[in-house]
Amino acid sequence: MRPLATMSRLPEGLPTETLVRRALRGDRDAESLLYRRYAPGVLSTALRLLRSHTSAEDVVQDAFVIGFARLAQLKAPGQFRAWLLSIVVSQARKRLRRERLLQWVGLDAVADAPLHLQAVGSASVEARGELAVLDAMLRQLPVAHRLAWTLRYVEGEKLDDVAAAMGKSLATTKRYLNAAEERIAAHVALEPA
Numbered sequence: 001m002r003p004l005a006t007m008s009r010l011p012e013g014l015p016t017e018t019l020v021r022r023a024l025r026g027d028r029d030a031e032s033l034l035y036r037r038y039a040p041g042v043l044s045t046a047l048r049l050l051r052s053h054t055s056a057e058d059v060v061q062d063a064f065v066i067g068f069a070r071l072a073q074l075k076a077p078g079q080f081r082a083w084l085l086s087i088v089v090s091q092a093r094k095r096l097r098r099e100r101l102l103q104w105v106g107l108d109a110v111a112d113a114p115l116h117l118q119a120v121g122s123a124s125v126e127a128r129g130e131l132a133v134l135d136a137m138l139r140q141l142p143v144a145h146r147l148a149w150t151l152r153y154v155e156g157e158k159l160d161d162v163a164a165a166m167g168k169s170l171a172t173t174k175r176y177l178n179a180a181e182e183r184i185a186a187h188v189a190l191e192p193a
Helices: 016-024 028-050 053-069 077-104 125-140 143-154 159-166 170-185
Strands: none
Touching (some): 016 077, 028 053, 028 077, 053 077, 077 143, 143 159, 143 170
């Protein structure tokens, strides 16, 4: 049995397609390199979706475990990041639904990274105030609307990629975004004054 802390013996510059093919053949070094290459980005996304470091880390770990177990289902090895992101979004959606249920029954679900605390240090008091209002509005949205809006406007994902990550059609994703935008625009000034 190999120690978990072993570094990959593969060169960092190998294309994703090559790493996926090697991982499909059971190459643990390829899996390790895929993890090191993509974990920071999907962790950042999961953190913004879930607003909890612990929850985000759990979701990313679960997504990689699920992803590596289902790697044979990936039809285009070069699309590993988008495919992994869809798993992260699915796991985040499940976690958010569970948190809403906990809140409904009177248990507090911890969220330790509200948007106004994620703002850059140079953000004005007014901007931080708007972020706090935005954060409150996002928490009131249905989970699917919140996820779509965050992926599109906070993470900057392309509309097609948001739809793929959500596992929804482009039309449904646009409806989610429009509904979220209407509710948010009624309470938050998203454009600078």
